Amino acid sequence: MKNVNIVYPFTGIVGQEQMKKALILNVINPLLGGVLIRGEKGTAKSTAVRALADLLPIRSQVEGCAFGCDPREPGNMCCDCLSKYENHENFVETFGRMKVVDLPVSATEDRVVGTLDIEQAIKKGEKKFEPGILAQANRNILYVDEVNLLDDHIVDVLLDSAAMGVNTIEREGVSYFHPARFILVGTMNPEEGDLRPQLLDRFGMVVDVVGERNTERRIAVIKNRLAYEADKEEFAQQFINEQQNLRDRILKAKKLLKKVVYRDEMLEIAAKISIELDVDGHRADIAMIKTAMTLAAFNGSTKVSSADMLEAAELVLPHRLRRTPFEEGILNFDRVQQIISEVGSADYAAV
Amino acid sequence: MQPYNLPIGNAADLCLQPGNHQVKKEKRTQRGFYRFPFAAVIGQEKVKKALLLNLINPQIGGVLLAGEKGTAKSTLVRSLNQVANGMAVVELPLNATEDRVIGSIDIEKTISVGKRSFESGILKKADGNILYIDEVNLLSEHIVNSILEVAASGVNHIEREGIACEHASRFVLIGTMNPEEGFLRSQFLDRFGIYVEVGGSKNLAERKEVIKRRLAFESSPAAFVKKWETEATELRDQVIEAQRKLPLIKISESILKLTADIVNEANCAGNRAELVMIQTAKALAALDNRKNINIDDIKEAAEFALPHRKREKPDEPEPQEEQQEQEQQDSEAEEETEANPDENPPEEEPDDPDNNSEEESEKQEEDQPDTPEADPPDSDESDDDEAREPEPEFSEILDQIDEIGRSFIVRNLNIKAIDRKKRKGEGKRIKTKTDTKQGQYIKSAMSKNKITDLAFDATLRAAAPFQSVREKNGLALVIKSEDIREKVREKRTGSTIVFVVDASGSMGAKKRMETVKGAVVSLLTDAYQKRDRVGLISFRKNEAEVLLNITRSIDLAQKCLRDLPTGGKTPLAAGLIKGYEVIKNEQRKHEDLLPILVLVSDGRTNTAITDNDPFSEAKEIGKKISFEGIQTIVVDTEVDFIKLGLAKELASCMNARYYRIEDLEADVLADAVRDLSNHSLF
Structure with missing residues (x-):
């Protein structure tokens, strides 16, 4: 069999638009907080997640650094890189594509957070830190398939790092910390x-996917899949232009994102929705604005529109509505729409 | 990598x-x-x-x-x-x-x-x-x-x-x-x-x-x-200034008395509350640049120091003994709460064998399962007849679906404490855990058996002191068998709880099902926090039905419960058998399962599987379940004025823990916390 390593092209996925968009938005803006696909x-x-790898941007990193530190961002460097940076040593810079790092459900805690390097200890009698999956995940995408089946204590560790952007290790004789800023998918x-609400809340957005119901589309899905399995290279070739276009669009959006501005009304919308729908904490508000800004950038605009807000609300709210662990939150979407049009239109009138 | x-x-x-x-x-x-x-x-x-x-x-x-x-x-x-x-x-x-x-x-x-x-x-x-x-x-x-x-x-x-x-x-x-x-x-x-x-x-x-x-x-x-x-600096200066003031603050006799009164009123355990309040009040005064503590400081300090210490008036900790020991109850209850403030969920109990909380539960274990005070197992035939009497009229009523009633924090059911088999073999639980290599590595220990889960760091530490005297053959480190340490892991293994819920017509009366649903949801909430797996079975009309096979999704269980209709006759025995089957099935898949069957019923039954008397049949099955080593809890839903005590009788047959539905509610500090946040202390 040839070309086993060619992944299914992202743009070759039929339908599932919301899921695709959610993933792309996270690539554009890694601070969105990841996505959970149910x-x-x-x-x-x-x-889709694996296909994403092909679209990821290339970025610069410090050569030889286990955490792939950004040579221009001292605020998020590991101890080694930071001390080099402060001593004005020159970094050897390499360029690498952002990766999708897998966290298997069977992973043990020591492999996730990192542990004592056994080889070094035996050979040299020295205590060294052996980085784990969280180290690899820094500045990358951390992908957990079947995340609801993950062991509780691993989930706790994951939560900790996801929230902080830092992995603190105090175990097996090792005391260490390093940056662990990753996009959790x-x-x-x-x-x-189910997933515990605490973990649920840490995902910036949640997308619910269902199988394609439309017969024509179902046929398209089968056709694509068969074509891919018959000749992966040939199939990928078909999408080469589309893939490149999407890549360009992502890069453009990344640049544009810095220029995106939001009006005060957008903050009002976010805050109002959260208060009215009784959402826990402030994460939803913040996520909503950030997602809307990223959406604007993706659409090639520097201004957040009401439509962006509506789309963002759809992505960031549903999983945050629960009051207790079991009461199911039903998203009153009409109310969301109403708030957006009320506040939004008042603003248009003013302009 | x-x-x-x-x-x-x-x-x-x-x-x-x-x-x-x-x-x-x-x-x-x-x-x-x-x-x-x-x-x-x-x-x-x-x-x-x-x-x-x-x-x-x-x-x-x-x-x-x-x-x-x-x-x-x-x-x-x-x-x-x-x-x-x-x-x-x-x-x-x-x-x-x-x-x-x-x-x-x-x-x-x-x-x-x-x-x-x-x-x-x-x-x-x-x-x-x-x-x-x-x-x-x-x-x-x-x-x-x-x-x-x-x-x-x-x-x-x-x-x-x-x-x-x-x-x-x-x-x-x-x-x-x-x-x-x-x-x-x-x-x-x-x-x-x-x-x-x-x-x-x-x-x-x-x-x-x-x-x-x-x-x-x-x-x-x-x-x-x-x-x-700038703001940070300002705040820090404020802190430094207050720190300087702190030693100068005087505490008057009247302030002390006020503090003691407030703490007394709040019914706090121990004396830490007073001390904390005074220290907090001192800091408050210092922050406000004063040398004297005023009443407002004390009030504010109380809001900080009391919420997690305030107790409700202690009520009976042992529902089983309640009837017999009504008089002694008050004084005893107080002792109990003093002596046993341990309200942690049982799953989180440490595995450390020399820990005293273990001893405590060990003690409880001996006391509880065979409570002799429970009703005599035999009951009069007439009782049974009476039990059946109100049934027919209800079975006429059409199915109805009740809302889920008020939910609450469940008291500690101490499920592990009656887990006899596992407890008896000392340290067995620990070993089982190490064998699976799952769970969180918390410490290390020496092991007599073959090592499968090496704690390398601990082994290294054990070997380190002897390196200067050992023959090395070019290695930096020589490890001998006596150095070998094994990982001790702790896993929050939940139990597997199967709820068998009576959904017959009689439960539909007087909003009883609403209360029951509220109670089961409360138990589910508790199960969620302890990472239990749950299953849900209801029995009504002529059969028992598995509404939800054993799952970790407590959401699903709740959904099923919400839609659970009531109506029809009461095939109690069928419900128990179904529960037993579900547990047995699950045990085939997971050997080290800790199964618990929770029967939510008033014990009245009118439909048997065989020709026997329905209630005796249920008791028979109950005995069998208990014989199989499945732990059971009976939640009695009987609320009628004249109590028949059938559920209690069944509970003693099954060797089950018995709770009346109203006894499930915990008297935890958390309740007090809730109260306090709703309406202020003063």
Whole structure:
């Protein structure tokens, strides 16, 4: 079999627009807080995440650094790079593509957070830190398939790092910390159990996917899949232009994002929605604005529109509505729309 | 991934090192990761005040912040060093192992020098600083115990790996938690001087400002931090000034009396509440630049110090013995609550065999399952007849679906304590866990059996002192079999709980089902916090039905419950059999299952599987279930004026724990906390 390593092209995925958009938005703006994709089996969840790898931007990193530190960002450097930076040593810079790092459900805690390097200890009697998956995930995408099946204590560790952007290790004789800023992408099948609300809230957005119901589209899905399996290279070739276009669009949006401005009314919308829908904490408001800004950039605009806000609300709110662990939140979307049009239109009138 | 070796840095070195020099500290903070500035957090005034008070007067004994997610709890604590006068925030991550918490042998030094030398852990780092535990309710019970001991004495005694030493470890303990994930046991709760509940802001303008600042911080952290430096300095000066004032503050006799009265009124256990209140009031006065404590200080201090200590008037801890010992009850109950404040969920009990909470539950285990006080197992035929009497009229009623009634915090059902088989074989649970290699590595131990789960760090520490005398053959390190240590893991293994719920017509009367649903939801909430798996079976009309096979999805269980209709006859025996089958099936898949069957019923039955009397049949099946070693709990839903006590009778047949539905509600401190946050103390 040839070309086993060619992944299914992202743009070749039929339908599932919301999921695709959510993933792209996170690539454009890594501070959005990741995405959780919920849905039944066989809805291209994993395919989409793996396909994302091909679209990821190339960025500069410090050569030889286990955490892939950005040579221009001292605020998020590991101890080594930081001391080099402060001593004005020159970094050897390399360029690498952002990666999708897998966190298997069976991963043990020591492999996730890092541990004592056994080899060094035996050979040299020295205590060294051996980085784990969280180190690899720094500045990359951390992908957890079946995230709801992850062991509780691993989830706790993950939460900690995801929230802080730093992984603190105090175990097995090792005391260390390093940057761990990653885009958390999880997929799960809700039939197999839930995610704790605490973890749910840490995902910037949640997308629910369902299988394609439209017959024509279903046929397109099958056709594509068969074509891909028959000749992966040939299939990928078909999408080469589309892939490049999307890559360009992402890069453009990344640049544009710095220029995106929001009006005060947008803050009002976010805050009002959260208060009215009784959302826990402030994460939803912040996520809503950030997502809307990223959406604007993706659409090639520097101004956040009401439509962006509506789309953002759809992505960031549904999983944050629960009051207790089991009371199901039902998103009163009409009310969201109403608030957006009220506040938004008042603003248009003023302009 | 290639192992990449880095010199072991000290996590505290970079941004957390306590420095006596302000300028130096400022620089260090900037060197590390940017933290959202303390002064830039909007609202949360009470939280900020609680934190500042602890900086001013560390004798308050720390603070516990409890509240919903995303309310800047952690942000505030982590940035506390910006306003502290030289105190650092030392974090205890959830992944911590015992050796790093307490400190242990220094491998490198020991090997090179050939003499045991000590390498201090987090507790040393925390000395004179702030010890911060995020998600404190998720911390391993074993680590909690080590910290409790040190927090109480202020000294860390080390007796391990051939090292015996001690060092001072006085710290301000700060914890944050989301109560949705479970509560802290009261012993630990009491360790925190003061308690603050955190909530999001409901003010539109405030919320807008929160978003704005967060976005500004994220877009250029360095500039944002710089912008808030002046405010931070001002706050710090305020703290320093208050610290200076603190020793000058006088405590009058009347203030002491007022404090004692308030604490008395609140019915707090122990005397810590008074001390904390006085210390808090002192800090409040100092912060306000006064030399005297006034009544407002005491009132404010009470709001900080009492919520997590206030108790409801203690009520009966043992529902089983209630009827027989009505008179003694009050005095006894009080003793009980004093002696047994341990309200932690049973799953989180430490595996440490010499821990006394284990002994306690061991004791309970002996007392409870065979409670002889329970009703005699035989009952009159007439009872049964009476039981059936009201049934027919209800079976006419059409199916109805009741709402879910009020839910509450479930009392500690102490499920593990009757887990006889497992408890008897000492340490069996521990070994089972190590064998599976799952769970969190918390400490190490020597092992007699074949090692499968090597604790390399511990092995290394054990081997280190002997390196200078061992033959090395070119290696840096020689490990012998006596050095080998094994990992001890702790896993929050939940139980598997199968609810068998009576949904017959009689349950539909007088909103009874609403209450039952509320109670089951409460049990489900409890199960969620303990990571249990649940199944749901209902019995009505002529059969029992598996509404939900065993799952971790407690959401699903709740959904099923909501839609559960009532109506029809009561095939109790069929329900029990179904429950038994579901558990047996599951046991085939998971050997080390800890199954619990919870029967929610009033014990009345009118439909048998065979031709026998329905109730005797149910009792027969109940006996069989108990014989199979399945733990059972019977929740009696009987609310009628004349009690038939059928459920109780059934419970004694099944060797089950018996609770009346109204007894399920816990008398936990958490309740008091809730009350307090709703209406103020005064």
